[in-house]
Amino acid sequence: MNQSIIIVDDHKLFAQSLQVLVNSFEGFEVIDVFKNGEELVEYFQQNNTEPDIILLDMRMPVMDGLETMSWLKQNKPDQKVLALTVDQEEDTIIKMLKLGCRGYLLKDIDPDEFEHALNSIMEYGYYSNQTISEALNHGEQKEKYESLTGRELEFVQYACSENTYKEIAEEMNLSPKTIDGYRESIFAKLRVKTRVGLVMFAIKEGIFKI
Structure with a gap:
């Protein structure tokens, strides 16, 4: 049986493409397409x-990605979601990750x-490209986690907030x-490359609870 996908994106031509x-990938099938979060809620x-994966645009009218993720966290907390974005809005x-999004x-x-991203979500529960992190697909997560000092773990908690580094x-x-x-130091220990990668690692390993 194919893994089912729902696309939520207000750009009709992009959504159709x-x-x-997705339908050309072996083992995946789009079962519906919506132009905003409100249609998905309905x-x-x-x-x-319920689809296996939702591909969710972050910028939409009526009900955008953040509002939709907030609803999903309250009503469908186990739903796998991949965010779609035109740029890396850290x-x-x-915020999307903290609401339960599995990657972007x-x-x-x-x-x-x-195609790799969809398979990664189905197999591991998360998708992390090399720009974000190498840690999520590496076999030494526990060892990396345990190498952090108490103050470094405290920093990780703050890094998962909306606070600036200052x-x-x-x-x-x-x-x-x-x-x-x-x-x-933390980026080197965990083999992450960005704050987004750090947050994904912290959520996946239970350092930060969503």
Whole structure:
């Protein structure tokens, strides 16, 4: 049986092209396409089939990606969602992850990488491209986690918030230079490359609870 996909995107031409692409992948099938989160909510409220994965645009009229993820967290907390975005909006992506999103895709992603992303979600529960992190697909997560000091773990918690690095320094009563040192040390230990990658690692490993 094919893995079922729902696309939620207000750009009709993109959504149609995405549907054709997904249907060309072995083992995947688009079962519906909606132009905003409100239409998706109505679909669920009518007790329709829950898809294996939702491809969710972050920027939409009526009910955008964040509002839709908030509803899903309350009503369908186990639903696998991949965010779709035109650029790497770090703050918004982190908010999406904290609401239960399993990763994000740039809309200009290579088709082979896109297929890999869908398979990764089904197999591991998360998708992380190399720009974000190497840690999520690596076999030494526990060892990496245990290598963090108490203060580094505290920093990770703050990094999962909406605070800037300057605000984190103030909260931890440390200088911005020290915070930069913590960040670089943690990135190296966990083999993550961005704050988004760090947040994904923290959520997946239970360091930060959503």
